Amino acid sequence: MRLVIVGAGKVGTTLIEKLSKEKHDVIIVDVDDEKVERLVNKYDIRGIAGGGCDRSVLQEAEVSKADFFIACTSRDELNILSCMLAKKMGAKYSVARVRDPEFYSEEDYMSKEFSIDMPFNPELRTAEEIAQILKFPSAVNIETFADGSVVMIELLIKKGNPIIDKSVVDIIKEYEVKLLFSMVERDGKVFIPRGDFVIKEGDRIHITATEQEIAAFSKDMQMYKKRAKSVFIVGGGKIAYYLAKNLIESRVNVTIIDIDEERCRELSEKLPEATILCGDGTDQDVLSEEGIAKCDACVALTGMDEENVIIALYAASKKVAKVVSKVDRATVAQMVRNLGLDTVVSPRNVIANKILRFVRSRREGGDGSINRLYNILDKAEALEFIATAECKFLNIPLKDLKIKNNYLVNGIVRNKEYIIPTGDSYIAEGDAVLIVTTDKNVTDLNRLIK
Amino acid sequence: MNYKLVFNVLGKIMVLEAILLCIPLILSLSYGENIYLAYVIPIVCLLAVGIPSFIFKPKDASIYAREGFVSVSFAWLIMSLAGALPFVIGKAIPNYIDALFETVSGFTTTGASVLSDIESLPKSILFWRSFTHWIGGMGVLVFVLAILPDDNAGSMHVFRAESTGPTVGKLVSKMRVTARILYAIYIVMTMVEVVCLLCGKMSVFDSFVTAFATAGTGGFSVKNSSIAAYNSVYIEMVIAVFMMLFGVSFNIYYLIIIGNFAKAFKSEELRVYIGIMLTATMLIAVNILRVYGNFGQAVRYSFFQVSSVMTSTGFITADYEKWPALSQAIIMFLMVVGACAGSTGGGIKVARLVILCKSGVGGVRKLVKPRTIVATKFEGETLSDDTINNVRLFFVFFVGLLITSTLLVSIDGNGTFLANFSASLTCINNIGPGFDQVGPTGNFGGYSAFSKLIFCFDMLAGRLEIFPIITLFSSATWRKH
Structure with missing residues (x-):
């Protein structure tokens, strides 16, 4: 093209x-x-x-x-x-x-x-993504599929987590949960786990299920955090504005701190419900004076990657339950992940993924049915397709299909109900089908089979 | 330096040369010449070294500027070293240094020769000699880019190192497609010339080798007295016109193909190129009127020699050393100028000359009024300081190389000053004939082995436009990542 x-x-x-x-x-x-x-x-x-x-x-x-x-x-x-x-x-x-x-x-x-x-609008999309994470703070990252009836979340397995050194099959049996292990990220590589895959400390696991199931599961793993009720935003740019607006609509207490007085005045006009502070958000004294430690979440959204990282590290040291930092440069983002800051948002990636999905779903030969696309480290992708009549394997049980090794049917959503795929599941016309794959440039559901 | 990557590229080049050597091998078998070993031995050697380094793909395949420079320089060196073997083994040129000179002269499309009796050589050897022009004209690595289905990220550095001119751009977004378009234009134009020559009753073999030498703007002929041997106005004019056409930037032909005539004919470089060529032809024609008696004959010889020298081809139909001094001076000037950027021709290039002159004018204005801001424009666009500096730097290195080379080849005392100077100039600018001993009727056979190696260096440096070769002498190039 x-x-x-x-x-x-x-x-x-x-x-x-x-x-x-x-x-x-x-x-x-x-x-x-x-x-x-x-x-x-x-x-x-x-x-x-x-x-x-x-x-x-x-x-x-x-x-x-x-x-x-x-x-x-x-x-x-x-x-x-x-x-x-x-x-x-x-x-x-x-x-x-x-x-x-x-x-x-x-x-x-x-x-x-x-x-x-x-x-x-990169700022709006990024704000939406951050808001999503703040609503479900246990996750490092969260992606919704099929109009929100199913979510895929990324969890960082830290030391002391009960599922360490257990295989995927055992975990599902032990906790009696209806969820699917979609991907595991380890040492910069992405695996699609089979039943005997053993989870290790430091893995980032991606699991797919309904929101209720995931909440229950993360409680079992002692990872559950309540949704953020008060959020501290450092930096009052466009993303901060959109994010504050979004959070205020769901009755969250928002505090924004920005160094520019003019901007603060503007924000307080537009966001009367939020607390707007004028001060240097990179100054740790200012942050602790304004009570950053008492907030449920801190979001660092200044224009500088470095400052955001330092603010986030400081907030994490003050035991703020959820810390989100905006980091734009890809190389920095990777380094920050290694520093142990779990949630890093990159506006350019958010928007590039969105455009990529738009481009791919209109490619010649593709059936134009990609609904969502989520990209992990450029090594794996989660995609949502709508099964059309052109799909070559409608109504055939999955166990009878020759599915390629690097593909996983991650879920089928029929009438807004999430079905965890088993060998007997089948794909019907009109279903939303979630696919996880390490293959590149997938545009068509038919690529799934050999 | 990513050595593994460079070896990989060189491997590809060796395999490519082995494949190209098969053509003269087939010819020698079909002509019944008993020298097939001259091709089989180099082919086997090239494949033995080439295939292993070609197969092992480096993990890190990113090409940066220095990898581009180094692989292009070494590719040309290896092509020449291996390409000289058929001449030695086939006993056409028994001395390896002589054979190397001949091959470098071929690949760099210079056309300077050490041979005095060309016609006695086996036909397959003559074919290979002329074929090297054709391969070298458009560039070997551009050919590799055209045929290999690789991920071509970073290939711009290779393309830039091998292409001619101060600024190099792709025709379309994909490097492979760009390289294919260039070669398609090249092949089609060569074939048209072959057909035109055949119409002039030239033999099939001669038509092909002459077309190869014209297309690459090389200048090797299969006759002792060059094109003058055919003694045909038609053939001379066909060759003169095609030399002129191959001296034009290939981007112009692409613009014509996609129907953008307005932009093609608006090209500043093209206009200056044609302008210089016509003016020189007319001036010389008037100047040599007394030598040939009638104006028609004068134009015939003047146009052919001007076209041949300016495009750096080096075919000869008249001995310009018998012309008046003005005409010789004009020929010398044309030798320096060269053809258009982005063509197969050599020389400083018309584009660089125009930029040099314009920036010179701007520089003088700045001297007089120091606060003036001067924008130097070329092809309707303002040039960046980087581009101008690059052109000036090129000129500095060009003059430096010319003087050093003249000095070094004078050591053996075999040539006059004029011969040594013009030989250096003609080698750096890939033309072929010079003045005095290396003039239209002479050859390079009289020089010592040392001088010949200096000339080989000149030719390679000139063909790759100096910078890739110069970077080899910087220690920064060789440091590992």
């Missing part, structure tokens, strides 16, 4: 990294010729230095033949305008980063009138 990406910022770079691995034809357009040059040297793509609203530049990028036009510069107006231009020139789908709340609140209107097929 041919993709034109305008804007070689964080999101653009992440997209290029993932898309060029998937062997697409990628053309990057950016005004900064040095950035373009660096990307062209590193990946097998073509680069054009120029503005995304310059028609001659777009012509040179052959936008008329492009399947996707993705505008992710830092300026909303430019993104909207260049998408309109690209659509007029014949690009099939347009994707634009639009993050100003003023624009984004009119999402539907915009996509219709401005011919943007997928407007996206």
Whole structure:
């Protein structure tokens, strides 16, 4: 497929990294010729230095033949305008980063009138993801499937956990739980566990089940934490705003601290229910004075990765039950995981995954039914498909299918009810099917069988 | 330095050369020449070393600038070292240094020769000699990029190290597709020339080898008196026009193929290139009118020599040393300029010359009014300081290499100053003939082995546009990661 990406910022770079691995034809357009040059040297793509609203530049990028036009510069107006231009020139789908709340609140209107097929707002999506985690703090990470009727959570197995050195079959027997071990992450590798797989200390396990089952299971493992009732947010940027709004709606006490007085005033106007503090959030005295230790959760959302990590480490040392930090650079994120900070959120990954799903589900030959995509360390993926009539193995028990080794049917959701797949389960038309795989670029449910 | 990766790339090159050597092997068998061993031995050696290093894939396959430079430099060196074997084993050129000179001259599309009697050589050897031009013209690693289904991340460094010109860009987003398009244009143009030559009643064998030498802008001929031997205006004009065409950037042809004529013909470099060529042709034609008597003949010889020298091909139909001094000076100027960036031709390149002149003008303006900000534009775009510096640096190294080389080859005392200087120039710019002993009627046979090795270095450095070879002398290149 041919993709034109305008804007070689964080999101653009992440997209290029993932898309060029998937062997697409990628053309990057950016005004900064040095950035373009660096990307062209590193990946097998073509680069054009120029503005995304310059028609001659777009012509040179052959936008008329492009399947996707993705505008992710830092300026909303430019993104909207260049998408309109690209659509007029014949690009099939347009994707634009639009993050100003003023624009984004009119999402539907915009996509219709401005011919943007997928407007996206990294800050809003990241805020939603953090809110999700705060509602279920036992998990390091949480991903919902099939409209929330089933979730996949990531748990970090720390020392003293009762399931250490037990095999998957034994655990399920012992705790009588209806859940599925989907993936285990160990030493940077991802395994799809079979029944005899033994859990070790330091593993990050991904399990799939309904929310109630998972809550019960995490209680059994003495990992259960109550949902956060008071949240301390350091840094008052866009993500903080969206997150606070989301949390306030579910009656959580929110405190935001930011160093810029102007911004604080603005926030207190927009979020009257929240406590807004003006001060240096990286100063530990300030944090302890404002009672960070008494909060259920602390979220570090300043603009600097390093500061977020330090704030998170400090909060963790003060025994704050749940600590979330925003870390954007991929290399830093990996290091932080090794430091023992469990939940790290990266806006660029959140959004890149979302766009990737959009791109893949519209690929030629794919049946356009990918509903969700969740990516673990770039080594494994969890996908949700809707089984259509094109699926070649409808109504056949799974035990009669030759399923590839690196695939796992992670769940079937029929009429909003989660079914843990066994040998006798089958896939019917209209089911939501969850797949976990270490295979790359899966676009079609039929890839499951040999 | 990622040594494993470099060995892997070199392995691919060796296997590729072994495959290419099969063509003259088949020819020698079909002509009944009793020298098949001349090809079998190198093929076996190349495969024996090449296949093992080709099969072991390095874990870390990322190519950075220095891996690109080193693998390209060594690829060319190994190609030349192995490519010289058929000449030695086939007893065409018994001395290995001479054979190496001939092969380097072939691959780098120089066309300078140590041979005085070419016509007596076996046909398969002559084929291989001309075929090296064709292989070297577009570049061997570009060919590897075109055929191997590898993940080509980082391949830009290899492509840049082997392609000509100050700035190198891909035609399409995939490196493999870009390389394929370039080779497709190259092959089609070569075939068209073969057909045109066949129409001029040239023999099939001669048509092919001449087309190979033109396409690579090489200049090896299979006749002792070069193209003059055919004594046909038609053949001369076909070759002159094709030399000119192969001296044009291949990006222009791609633009024409995709129908973007406006952009193709607006190219500043193309216009300057054609302009210089026509002006030089006219000036020389007027200047040599007295030698040939009528204007038609003067244009015929002037155009062929200008096209041949400017594109760095080096075919000859007239002895320009018998021309007046002005004409010789113009020929010398054309030798320095060279063809367009992104073509198969050698030289400093028209693009670099234009950038040098423009930045020179800007520099003078800045001297007079120190606060002026000067934007140097080329092809309608403002050039970054990096690009300009790169062009200036290239020129500095070019002059440095020219002077050092002239100095070193003068040690053995075999040539006049003019011969030594023009020989160095003609080797660095991959042209072929120079002046005096190495002029259109002479050859490089008179130089000592040491001088020939210096010339080999000049030719390789010139073909790869100096930087890849220069980086080999930096200790930073060789440090492990």
